[in-house]
Amino acid sequence: xxxxxxxxVAAFADYAPPVxxxxxxxxxxxxxxxxxxxxxxxxLAVLGVIxxxxxxxxxxxxxxxxxxxxxxxRLQAPSAAxxxxxxxxxxxxxxxxxxxxRISLTIAFLAVALSLTIGTVVGAAAGFVGGSFDAFVAxxxxxxxxxxxxxxxxxxxxxxxxxxxRALVVLIGTTxxxxxxxxxxxxxxxxxxxxxxxxxxxxxxxxxxxxxxxVVPHLASPILVAATxxxxxxxxxxxxxxxLGFGVxxxxxxWGSIIRDGREFMQTAWWLTAFPGxxxxxxxxxxxxxxDRLRAALSPRQLPAP
Amino acid sequence: xxxxxxAADPPPLLEVRNLxxxxxxxxxxxxxKTAVVRAVxxxxxxxxxxxxxxxxxxxxxxxxxxxxxxxxxxxxxxxEILVEGADFRAVRGxxxxxxxxxxxxxxQDPFSSLNPRMTIGDAVREGIVIHRLAEGAEADRRVRHLLxxxxxxxxxxxxxxxxxxxxxxxxxxxxxxxxxQPQFIVCDEPVSALDVSVQAQVVNLLLDLQRDRRLAYxxxxxxxxxxxxxxxxxxxxxxxxxxxxxxxxxxxxxPLMPYSQALLSAIPVPDPVTRRERIVLSGDVPSPANPPTxxxxxxxxxxxxxxxACARISPPLEEKAPGHWVACIxxxxxxxxxxxxxxxxxxxxxxxYLPDLTAIRA
Numbered sequence: 001x002x003x004x005x006x007x008x009v010a011a012f013a014d015y016a017p018p019v020x021x022x023x024x025x026x027x028x029x030x031x032x033x034x035x036x037x038x039x040x041x042x043x044l045a046v047l048g049v050i051x052x053x054x055x056x057x058x059x060x061x062x063x064x065x066x067x068x069x070x071x072x073x074r075l076q077a078p079s080a081a082x083x084x085x086x087x088x089x090x091x092x093x094x095x096x097x098x099x100x101x102r103i104s105l106t107i108a109f110l111a112v113a114l115s116l117t118i119g120t121v122v123g124a125a126a127g128f129v130g131g132s133f134d135a136f137v138a139x140x141x142x143x144x145x146x147x148x149x150x151x152x153x154x155x156x157x158x159x160x161x162x163x164x165x166r167a168l169v170v171l172i173g174t175t176x177x178x179x180x181x182x183x184x185x186x187x188x189x190x191x192x193x194x195x196x197x198x199x200x201x202x203x204x205x206x207x208x209x210x211x212x213x214x215v216v217p218h219l220a221s222p223i224l225v226a227a228t229x230x231x232x233x234x235x236x237x238x239x240x241x242x243x244l245g246f247g248v249x250x251x252x253x254x255w256g257s258i259i260r261d262g263r264e265f266m267q268t269a270w271w272l273t274a275f276p277g278x279x280x281x282x283x284x285x286x287x288x289x290x291x292d293r294l295r296a297a298l299s300p301r302q303l304p305a306p
Numbered sequence: 307x308x309x310x311x312x313a314a315d316p317p318p319l320l321e322v323r324n325l326x327x328x329x330x331x332x333x334x335x336x337x338x339k340t341a342v343v344r345a346v347x348x349x350x351x352x353x354x355x356x357x358x359x360x361x362x363x364x365x366x367x368x369x370x371x372x373x374x375x376x377x378x379x380x381x382x383x384x385x386e387i388l389v390e391g392a393d394f395r396a397v398r399g400x401x402x403x404x405x406x407x408x409x410x411x412x413x414q415d416p417f418s419s420l421n422p423r424m425t426i427g428d429a430v431r432e433g434i435v436i437h438r439l440a441e442g443a444e445a446d447r448r449v450r451h452l453l454x455x456x457x458x459x460x461x462x463x464x465x466x467x468x469x470x471x472x473x474x475x476x477x478x479x480x481x482x483x484x485x486x487q488p489q490f491i492v493c494d495e496p497v498s499a500l501d502v503s504v505q506a507q508v509v510n511l512l513l514d515l516q517r518d519r520r521l522a523y524x525x526x527x528x529x530x531x532x533x534x535x536x537x538x539x540x541x542x543x544x545x546x547x548x549x550x551x552x553x554x555x556x557x558x559x560x561p562l563m564p565y566s567q568a569l570l571s572a573i574p575v576p577d578p579v580t581r582r583e584r585i586v587l588s589g590d591v592p593s594p595a596n597p598p599t600x601x602x603x604x605x606x607x608x609x610x611x612x613x614x615a616c617a618r619i620s621p622p623l624e625e626k627a628p629g630h631w632v633a634c635i636x637x638x639x640x641x642x643x644x645x646x647x648x649x650x651x652x653x654x655x656x657x658x659y660l661p662d663l664t665a666i667r668a
Binding site: 194195196198199200201202203204205206209213214217218 | 374377379403404406407409410411413415418419420421423424429432433436437479482483485486
C-alpha cells in the first residue's frame with residue numbers, strides 16, 4: 001500500500017455536483033432511495049462490521065494485541081487458536097488487525113473532520129467574499145494541490161522524526177483540505193449568483209444571514225460526499241505513511257504498520273500482510289462504494305420526479 | 307429631462323441620473339484590464355408612485371443590468387440614484403440595508419428565485435424578520451395575508467418551492483417582495499418564463515397590486531405586447547443607452563427612433579390576412595465591449611436619411627414632441643444643427659420617417 005495517491009484522490013478533489021433547484025433531499029427520502037440499493041447495503045454492512053470491530057475491539061479480540069507467547073508460537077500459520085496466524089514476535093495477528101482498525105479509523109475520521117472544517121471555512125469564505133481575496137485563495141489552493149502530498153508529508157515528518165498519533169492526525173488533516181476548499185469555493189461561488197441569494201440581498205439581509213440561510217444548507221450534500229470519500233482516502237494516506245515508517249508510534253499499530261512489520265516475511269508468512277491488507281482494501285472499497293452511491297442518490301437527476 | 311423640475315415639486319419617487327455600469331474584461335494570466343463592456347451607459351429617467359416604466363430591448367442591451375444597478379445589487383460605476391430625493395448611492399452598511407426595503411425585485415426565472423431548501427412561509431417571512439416588521443403570530447398572520455393577496459392559499463406556508471408551478475412560484479416571489487412594503491419594484495422579465503395564459507394572470511396581479519398599493523414598477527421585458535399592457539411610459543434600450551423614451555401610447559403609435567420602429571414591426575400579428583410593413587434588421591447586435599461609433603444603431607439603421615454624420619455624432623436624447631424623447635439626429639426637430647452635421651460629413655438633412663405600423667395596432 002505504498003501508493004498513497006490512488007484514483008480516489010482525484011475524485012475527492014474534483015467532485016462538483018450540479019447546482020439545481022430541485023427538491024431538497026430530505027434525509028427520509030434519501031434513506032428510502034438508498035435502502036433499495038443492494039450494493040450500498042452490502043458496503044454499509046461491511047463498514048458496520050469493521051467499525052463495530054474497532055469500537056468493541058477489547059471484547060472481540062481473542063488476545064491482547066501486544067501479548068507475546070513463547071517462541072513455539074512464532075510465525076504460525078492461521079489455525080483455530082490464531083485465526084490470522086502469529087507474527088515473528090509471537091503476537092496474534094487477528095488481535096492486532098482488530099486493534100489496528102481502531103487506530104486506522106480514528107486517524108481517518110479525525111483527519112477528515114479537521115480537513116473538512118478547514119476546507120469548508122476557507123472555501124466558503126473565498127467563494128462568498130469573491131474579488132481579489134477569492135483569486136488569491138484559489139491560486140494558493142491550486143499551488144498547494146500541485147505539491148505531491150507524500151512529498152509534503154514526508155518532508156514535514158522527516159523534520160520531527162517520530163510523531164504522536166495526535167500530531168499525525170493534525171498533520172494529515174491540515175494537508176488534506178485543499179481539495180475540499182476548492183470544491184466548497186466553487187459551490188459557494190455558483191450559489192452566490194443564484195436569484196434567491198440576490199433576492200435575500202435585495203431584502204436587506206446582511207452577508208452572514210445570506211451565507212447561513214441560503215448558501216450553507218446547499219453545501220450539505222457535496223460535503224457529505226466529500227467526507228465519505230475523504231475517509232477512504234485518509235485511511236490510505238495513513239497506511240502509506242505507516243508503511244514507510246512514519247506512522248503511529250510503537251507499540252500502537254495501524255493496518256499500515258502491521259503490513260510494514262510483515263513485509264520481510266511476505267514469501268514465508270503471507271498471513272502477516274494478507275489479513276491487514278484485506279481489511280484495508282475492504283474498508284476503503286466499502287467507503288468508496290458508500291460515497292459513490294450517496295452521490296448518486298443526492299444527485300437531483302436521480303431523485304423521483306417532484 | 308431632469309432639469310425642468312421646479313423646486314416646489316416634491317421629488318419623484320425614483321430618479322436615475324446618468325447611470326453607468328461598466329464591466330471590465332480581464333484577460334491573460336495577470337488579469338490585465340483589456341476592455342470594458344458598457345452594459346449601462348448613461349441612463350436617466352424618473353418614476354413616480356403608481357407609475358410603470360417599461361424597459362424594452364434585445365437581450366444583451368443592458369436591461370437586466372440597469373434593473374440591478376438601480377437596486378445596487380450590482381454596484382454602478384457612476385451616476386446618481388435618488389429615492390424620494392435621498393441619495394441611494396451614498397448610503398452604506400446598515401443604512402443601505404434599511405433603505406433596500408423600499409426597492410424590491412421580482413425575477414424572471416421562477417425556478418431559481420426561490421431557495422429550494424426554504425419553505426414558502428420562511429421565504430416570504432424573510433423580509434419581515436430582517437426589518438423587524440412583525441414577530442411571532444403577527445408575522446404568521448402577515449405571511450398568510452401576503453400569500454392570499456397574491457392569490458395563493460395561506461395554508462401553503464410550510465410547503466417547499468418544488469411543489470409549485472412556475473406561475474405559483476412567481477406569485478410567491480411577488481409576495482416575498484411585498485412583505486417589506488416597498489414603493490418600487492424592479493420586475494425583471496417577470497412573465498417571460500411563463501405560459502401565455504399564466505402570463506396574463508401574473509400581469510393582472512401586478513396591475514392590481516399597483517392600484518392597491520400605489521407601487522411604481524420598472525418593468526423589464528423583451529415582449530412589447532406585455533409592456534404595452536402594463537407600462538405608463540416605455541424606455542427603449544439599445545447597447546446600454548436609452549434611445550427612445552415616451553408614453554406607451556405615443557411610442558406604439560409613433561415610434562421615432564428607427565430601432566424602436568424595427569422592434570415594433572417585429573411584433574407578431576395574430577391575423578394571417580393582415581399585410582404589414584416589416585423592418586428586418588441586418589446583422590447582429592454589436593458587442594457592447596466595442597460598440598459602433600456615433601449612434602450605436604447606425605450600421606443597422608434603415609432611416610432614409612442615414613449618412614456619414616450618424617457614425618460620428620453621438621445622438622443626444624432629445625424631446626421631439628412633448629414627453630417624447632428620441633436619440634436620433636435625423637428625426638426632426640433636432641438640437642444638433644445642420645451645419646454641425648455637415649461638418650461631420652452629413653449628406654442628408656433630417657427628415658421625418660415613420661413606417662406604416664397600423665397593422666400592429668389593430
